């Protein structure tokens with residue numbers, strides 16, 4: 001690391017990071033919407049329930065039980081072994097095979113939905129109509145109409161609806177978003193992202209399960225494929241970072257390698273166009289994991305590479321060095337001179353924390369995982385009424401773009417996404 005240079009600018013840089021992290025923990029942003037009468041007091045216990053104790057639901061459940069003043073009182077799954085896993089995690093919870101029966105329980109205030117995408121709409125709408133607030137896993141819905149329906153019912157019922165694109169809650173991504181808003185990259189003109197893996201995505205079917213229940217992702221009738229399961233996370237990041245939603249998409253995909261009975265594409269290559277002229281290319285492969293999963297935001301002054309691991313900044317050679325660069329961590333990055341954006345490692349944050357300033361809480365947030373922050377924000381929305389960071393609107397915008405991308409590939413055609421489609 002090089003010598004530190006300018007204290008004031010470093011401070012501003014770090015304050016940005018801290019402020020973004022702090023908003024996550026305190027749930028202090030957004031529009032206040034639901035009626036005062038429905039508010040839950042700051043220290044009241046919230047009774048929560050979960051539908052779908054599969055791989056994602058099990059993970060969410062084990063994080064939910066650790067959130068202060070939240071009690072998981074019920075779990076639901078149609079597969080008995082999965083339900084039992086839920087009951088083993090959430091000790092004392094009641095178990096249900098039928099989610100509608102569970103929704104009859106008036107004591108349940110919040111429902112987390114982690115079932116296959118084709119069930120999100122009906123389960124969310126039924127939960128909202130039963131008076132529950134909902135955190136529904138991504139992608140929001142199997143169809144655009146389904147996503148719009150969910151958002152409208154949330155509005156009609158005055159209940160909160162949050163969608164599970166957890167990068168919105170990731171302190172690194174929030175830090176990067178703040179820096180982009182502050183102009184670090186200049187004018188953003190292009191974005192690239194890829195989510196590449198070398199694996200079939202096929203899960204072994206247990207004796208007491210079925211192909212339909214286990215490998216729902218592999219079939220068009222129950223899945224929107226790579227665009228929904230992987231691409232939607234990255235579309236969401238891009239929409240957020242550039243503050244726009246796509247107006248058109250073109251692309252090509254194929255089922256070219258994993259010819260094992262599935263019918264979804266095993267590789268996709270897309271270009272999205274945004275109203276301000278930004279072009280965003282997205283690739284997802286299942287036969288080569290080179291470059292893994294990252295988003296590269298490219299502007300006239302630099303490039304930011306975002307990931308759930310390290311995030312890195314590359315300054316364009318013609319751009320002057322940012323004053324804060326001297327305190328940032330520089331790591332070997334293929335000789336390209338990248339700077340790792342890692343505010344939690346900053347000497348100044350660590351020093352202030354050691355001195356007992358309130359920054360300690362904010363550092364603690366920087367160390368939390370995005371799922372925990374997502375869940376904390378969900379329960380906080382029920383207490384103070386703020387609009388969730390990953391709201392129904394955000395979920396819908398992402399969902400629409402991913403579904404239009406699939407349409408473009410199916411029809412092998414340039415596909416417009418008119419602004420009117422985004423209306424709730």
Ligand SMILES: NC(=O)c1ccc[n+]([C@@H]2O[C@H](COP(=O)([O-])OP(=O)(O)OC[C@H]3O[C@@H](n4cnc5c(N)ncnc54)[C@H](O)[C@@H]3O)[C@@H](O)[C@H]2O)c1
Pocket residue numbers: 051052053054055056057076077078079082097099114115116117119137138139164165166213214229
């Ligand atoms: N946010 C993320 O990063 C992330 C990661 C993985 C999965 N997900 C999302 O989470 C959701 C679930 O994915 P998964 O990998 O856990 O799937 P999964 O197949 O492992 O789990 C789904 C669970 O839902 C249960 N289920 C199916 N039909 C049901 C019904 N009618 N009533 C009650 N339970 C029912 C199944 O038995 C299973 O236990 C999907 O929407 C997926 O996209 C999100």
